[in-house]
Amino acid sequence: MVQVNGEKMEADGKILIELLTENGYQKEKIAVECNEEIVPRAEYEKKILQDGDVLEIVSFVGGG
Secondary structure (H helix, E strand, O other): OEOOOOEEEEOOOHHHHHHHHHHHOOOHEEEEEOOOOOEOHHHHHOOOOOOOEEEEEEEEEOOO
């Protein structure tokens, strides 16, 4: 199990970009933290999620 923004998901073994795409995230508009470390965008296609990983996904919102 992987925890994403406080919610448990069956995602261990998946590549991070797969999880993001399946859940409607656009990599250009988010930041991802895995186990309290920022994941660089260039690593989204390489990062394999493992059981017990804790992800925080933050969306950027424009405004004024």
